[in-house]
Amino acid sequence: MVNAQATSDLTQRLERQARELGFAAFGIAPAAEDPVRAERLERWLGDGHHGSMEWMETRQHHRRSPQGLWPEARSVIALGMSYAPAHDPMALETARSHARISVYAQGKDYHDVVKKRLKALARWLVAEEPDAEVKVFVDTAPVMEKPLGEAAGIGWQGKHTNLVSPDHGSWLFLGAIYTTLALSEGGSQRDQCGTCRACLDACPTDAFPAPYQLDARRCISYLTIEHKGPVAEEFREALGNRIYGCDDCLAVCPWNKFADEAHAMREFLPRAELVAPRLAELLALDDAGFRSFFSGSPIKRIGRDRFVRNCLYAAGNSGDGALAKLCDRLTDDPDPVVADAARWAAARLKSAL
Known part of the structure; x- marks a missing residue:
């Protein structure tokens, strides 16, 4: 040009x-x-x-x-x-026998x-x-x-x-x-957060040292997706029933009132089985079952072991005694991180009975 x-x-x-x-x-x-x-x-x-x-x-x-x-x-x-x-991405917050999957990963x-x-x-x-x-x-x-x-x-x-x-x-x-083209630039967008701090206050693990700063090491999205080892015990209870990602800081943003689901791509519509999956069913997945169930999903990339680890933390937080046997079965899992999570979950559930 x-x-x-x-x-x-x-x-x-x-x-x-x-x-x-x-x-x-x-x-x-x-x-x-x-x-x-x-x-x-x-x-x-x-x-x-x-x-x-x-x-x-x-x-x-x-x-x-x-x-x-x-x-x-x-x-x-x-x-x-x-x-x-x-x-509402927060709707399952108290449905502890069900798992919460980040909105972006449901389609x-x-x-x-x-x-x-x-x-x-x-x-x-x-x-x-x-x-x-x-x-x-x-x-x-x-x-x-x-x-x-x-x-x-x-x-x-x-x-x-x-x-x-x-x-x-x-x-x-x-x-x-x-x-390599020099295209017409429209200019940057100014910050319009103002005095609002809803996202900071909503974080279950205090992952924001200050506004506009994120410590990924405390973020539930990082802990459930990127982090490969055992999650530190100080964060396990705060995970609640979140097994893949966390929407809390996004969901409470007041600017979402202008978002219209009609603009969302059809491909991102949630799969029915991922909107409110039962922890009991997810804990039963072996590697083949995990790969089949999450075919075409971004969740597949973390693998069965990390996924089941997350589900075990959620089970331990559920207060649902019916999940104790499922957790017990996984205490001998070949993956030591899964086995550790299973022992923690089983102990939590038994102490709550």
């Missing part, structure tokens, strides 16, 4: 195409390094708040900026796809759904501008999607550190397309 008007026209057509593909949020950010973003990342890693996610530190130089990963990049197309739920794997449409949008762009080069990313590369989304104007990083959209609340899957 050789002039500002032509660039603006292309950006507008690109946004229309993105909307047609199901993206609810669209914006353009510069690919150059932002010193403030880079410094925040460095401080977060320096404080050890990434826990055992060593890949965050290993590829820090790539995460600092899009051009750190791809020097030829000039613009970032930041995109969001809504998964706004029709039901199809977002990696597959979002990436497919990112690739379609990238193909459209290259067809329009054959000299353009593109790379697409969905949460599996050293890309800082949330800060880039803020820089592109599709939302701001709230006090819970997740992106908040004025139109879609906290319910957005994020993706990015890096391109």
